[in-house]
Amino acid sequence: MSAIAHVLMEKGYRVSGSDLRCTEITRALQEKGLPVFKEHNPANLDGVEAVVYSSAIPSNNPELVEARRRGLPLKHRSDMLACLLNDSTGIAVAGAHGKTTTTSMLGIILAESGLDPTVLIGALSDDLTGNAVAGKGPYVVAEACESDHSFLKYSPFAAIVTNIEPDHLENYDGDFNNLVQAYRQFLQNTKKEGFCMVYGDDPVLQSLKESVNPRVLTYGFSAGNMYRPQNIELYPGGSKFDLYYNGDKIARVTLSVPGEHNILNATAALSACHHMGLNINKLAQNLERFNGARRRFQVIGSSNNITVVDDYAHHPTEIITTLKTARLQNKKRNVVFFQPKRYTRTRFLFDEFTGAFTDADVLVMSEIFGFGESPIPGITTEALSESIEKNTGKKVTVVPYDHEAIIEKLLDILEPGDLAVTLGAGDDIAELAQKLYRTMEKACQLYHQA
Numbered sequence: 184m185s186a187i188a189h190v191l192m193e194k195g196y197r198v199s200g201s202d203l204r205c206t207e208i209t210r211a212l213q214e215k216g217l218p219v220f221k222e223h224n225p226a227n228l229d230g231v232e233a234v235v236y237s238s239a240i241p242s243n244n245p246e247l248v249e250a251r252r253r254g255l256p257l258k259h260r261s262d263m264l265a266c267l268l269n270d271s272t273g274i275a276v277a278g279a280h281g282k283t284t285t286t287s288m289l290g291i292i293l294a295e296s297g298l299d300p301t302v303l304i305g306a307l308s309d310d311l312t313g314n315a316v317a318g319k320g321p322y323v324v325a326e327a328c329e330s331d332h333s334f335l336k337y338s339p340f341a342a343i344v345t346n347i348e349p350d351h352l353e354n355y356d357g358d359f360n361n362l363v364q365a366y367r368q369f370l371q372n373t374k375k376e377g378f379c380m381v382y383g384d385d386p387v388l389q390s391l392k393e394s395v396n397p398r399v400l401t402y403g404f405s406a407g408n409m410y411r412p413q414n415i416e417l418y419p420g421g422s423k424f425d426l427y428y429n430g431d432k433i434a435r436v437t438l439s440v441p442g443e444h445n446i447l448n449a450t451a452a453l454s455a456c457h458h459m460g461l462n463i464n465k466l467a468q469n470l471e472r473f474n475g476a477r478r479r480f481q482v483i484g485s486s487n488n489i490t491v492v493d494d495y496a497h498h499p500t501e502i503i504t505t506l507k508t509a510r511l512q513n514k515k516r517n518v519v520f521f522q523p524k525r526y527t528r529t530r531f532l533f534d535e536f537t538g539a540f541t542d543a544d545v546l547v548m549s550e551i552f553g554f555g556e557s558p559i560p561g562i563t564t565e566a567l568s569e570s571i572e573k574n575t576g577k578k579v580t581v582v583p584y585d586h587e588a589i590i591e592k593l594l595d596i597l598e599p600g601d602l603a604v605t606l607g608a609g610d611d612i613a614e615l616a617q618k619l620y621r622t623m624e625k626a627c628q629l630y631h632q633a
Contacts, residue, residue: 193317225249261333278345295469515600
């Protein structure tokens with residue numbers, strides 16, 4: 184929502200908005216001159232000609248109710264994004280994991296190549312100085328979210344799908360096959376003159392290839408993919424690899440963000456640009472300056488030889504990938520805090536969550552963040568922690584979701600040489616990570632003063 188507001192304002196529209204609390208994102212919009220009201224109130228609609236809302240807003244929201252009473256046009260967030268994507272050389276990035284980073288990488292390498300793209304991502308990025316760029320070039324790059332079917336409104340020139348996994352099944356009648364069919368339709372919606380770039384090692388995407396009308400290209404580690412990263416060197420702060428196209432080396436790539444998953448994200452971004460005829464070596468050089476989107480293995484800081492890392496991971500596969508990357512950092516222990524998000528996700532993926540914390544040496548959890556959902560009997564953090572302990576032998580500590588209580592517990596556990604990892608969805612956990620680091624810094628300063 185904030186990215187769309189930013190782009191529309193930069194394109195000359197008068198934009199205002201409302202939120203229930205002040206955040207870094209709302210403050211950034213206010214600094215750009217966009218009015219942000221700190222409550223949902225019908226009076227906020229005075230002078231408004233159209234209302235844009237997201238799936239997170241209930242139908243009885245007072246502003247939506249008032250908009251309907253006044254007869255104002257109501258547009259879902261995805262309708263506005265579709266207007267931007269469909270009338271341009273749109274590049275839409277979908278997938279269960281990796282779409283924010285892949286979209287960010289695309290934005291950076293296109294911008295650094297002088298192509299002045301419009302970019303809309305789902306996280307803040309220091310590389311983009313925010314979560315949106317309103318460019319004047321032909322390219323519009325954006326995330327395509329499958330959570331509520333809204334990505335089916337897009338008809339991009341290029342569609343990138345990083346993977347397909349069960350998630351948001353509450354919006355697909357609990358049936359993974361319904362989600363797969365939605366992805367099939369998303370790929371088929373690509374413009375006839377365009378193409379699809381899909382992760383070829385994903386068996387679900389492999390099964391969709393033959394039934395998709397636009398040309399489908401693949402990337403991945405396995406032989407048989409058109410684009411392959413090879414000769415990989417992994418190290419704590421990043422990686423190096425050679426990018427091959429149909430057996431021929433086309434670029435040497437250096438990344439400043441760690442993990443094999445980021446090699447795949449970079450391969451997706453570079454491969455799509457290469458297929459569009461852009462200079463692959465220049466793009467690869469630009470990518471080396473990519474520092475990562477916020478809350479994607481974001482290093483908050485180090486104090487007393489303890490490093491704090493924050494990550495948005497809230498799906499079992501994301502957790503496994505993040506903690507595997509954490510293990511690459513060569514720290515003594517991975518001390519992990521995790522808050523599950525949504526009762527439905529926890530129910531559908533309960534067994535997967537149970538096995539997701541193999542690379543956590545110490546695990547602290549708090550109650551499920553419902554995100555407006557009603558509790559489901561038997562689906563609790565206590566039940567999940569008991570299952571993790573039973574199946575892995577790890578001791579899990581459950582604490583209330585209170586920043587002070589969580590920080591106190593983590594400080595009791597952490598030792599020099601540890602990596603502290605905060606995991607979960609929502610701005611609140613990012614704030615928790617910042618508070619943890621500031622508390623550690625203050626304690627360290629007081630120790631040295633004494």
